[in-house]
Amino acid sequence: MTKNDVCVRPVKANDSPALLELFEACFGTRLSTDYFAWKYYENPAGEVSGFVADAGDRLAAFYGVIPEPWTVGGTDTAIFQSMDTMTHPEFRRRGLFVRLAELTYDDVRHRTGRCDLVGIPGPASLFGFTGKLGWTKIHDFEVLTVPTLVARAWPKRGDRAVTVECVDRPDERIHRILNAASKPEGDAWPRLDGAFFDWRVFGRSPKQFRVALASSGGQPIALCVYTGNSPRATQISYVLGVESDKAREWFPPLLRFAAKHGVVLYTWRPQRQRLAALYRSMGFRANPLVRGSLPRRSPLIVRSDTGFVNGMAWADPQLFDLQPLMQD
Numbered sequence: 001m002t003k004n005d006v007c008v009r010p011v012k013a014n015d016s017p018a019l020l021e022l023f024e025a026c027f028g029t030r031l032s033t034d035y036f037a038w039k040y041y042e043n044p045a046g047e048v049s050g051f052v053a054d055a056g057d058r059l060a061a062f063y064g065v066i067p068e069p070w071t072v073g074g075t076d077t078a079i080f081q082s083m084d085t086m087t088h089p090e091f092r093r094r095g096l097f098v099r100l101a102e103l104t105y106d107d108v109r110h111r112t113g114r115c116d117l118v119g120i121p122g123p124a125s126l127f128g129f130t131g132k133l134g135w136t137k138i139h140d141f142e143v144l145t146v147p148t149l150v151a152r153a154w155p156k157r158g159d160r161a162v163t164v165e166c167v168d169r170p171d172e173r174i175h176r177i178l179n180a181a182s183k184p185e186g187d188a189w190p191r192l193d194g195a196f197f198d199w200r201v202f203g204r205s206p207k208q209f210r211v212a213l214a215s216s217g218g219q220p221i222a223l224c225v226y227t228g229n230s231p232r233a234t235q236i237s238y239v240l241g242v243e244s245d246k247a248r249e250w251f252p253p254l255l256r257f258a259a260k261h262g263v264v265l266y267t268w269r270p271q272r273q274r275l276a277a278l279y280r281s282m283g284f285r286a287n288p289l290v291r292g293s294l295p296r297r298s299p300l301i302v303r304s305d306t307g308f309v310n311g312m313a314w315a316d317p318q319l320f321d322l323q324p325l326m327q328d
């Protein structure tokens, strides 16, 4: 087989070792050997839909999407997230990304009768998505940061009655919060029910998520998912409380807990005012001087064959309520 000769076919579970090599060639990161098994085949919402370009001795490219349980316009529905887009440096600019993506969208249509997608791509693929594949960029998630020193020193006011502990495995108290919390604002959001949350948070993500669980009077009242993979920067990936009107009691202790290690906390500027105000009240600010591994902003892109999902205009940024936990 020559360098120009690739066989395009659906991705298979035993592609994992070759996908690890391809990922390293594209992103410079070595993932754990069971990463793809977890992400593509253990998702309770369903298996990956994706294609590879097989060059015989290695993979030249991969494109795929994973299903997620969403509620859109009040109705439960499957939305697919685009992720891990990669073409080996020696095989780029030959249309492989676009070819594999179009095959994937056909496969999703075949599986579900529709093809409704979201993505949070890196800069290298953004133009391919919007210029060649019919996606629309509808939003940029801006990064907010606060030094951990500032978060730790934040005055304790009404939150003395709240205790916080770290939970690092599935726990029924987390499920109680997920079930009892008020629904996100907006008309389109991923349903982080128990099984999907456990897979996403306690699976084998390289972000090494942890959960800070807040209780009051022995009852679990709120949680914060944060990353444990960097000694310096901790991402606040997801925040949820049972009684959002009492957030000023549980939000500061949760954030102080996550700020125990490292130099800086960061998150996306929330699309919803209530959460945005909480972050602001803890000293989070947009920081134009953010350097290094923290991106300045992440684009949200969407695609749907009809432009509508459950009657909602899919490219309307006001629809969405997303926190960084969902980024892939």
Ligand SMILES: CC(C)(COP(=O)(O)OP(=O)(O)OC[C@H]1O[C@@H](n2cnc3c(N)ncnc32)[C@H](O)[C@@H]1OP(=O)(O)O)[C@@H](O)C(=O)NCCC(=O)NCCS
Pocket: 026, 027, 061, 083, 084, 085, 086, 087, 088, 091, 092, 093, 094, 095, 096, 097, 098, 099, 120, 121, 122, 123, 124, 125, 127, 128, 129, 131, 132
């Ligand atoms: C992004 C990436 C997947 C593109 O793969 P590819 O197979 O080379 O893409 P294609 O040949 O199908 O190109 C599709 C279109 O994307 C755009 N594009 C691709 N690479 C580009 C580049 N380096 N600069 C500008 N535009 C680019 C072009 O519009 C291109 O169409 P054209 O060649 O007709 O102009 C590949 O460069 C890659 O793996 N990069 C590193 C990993 C990464 O960042 N992945 C994205 C994570 S979301």
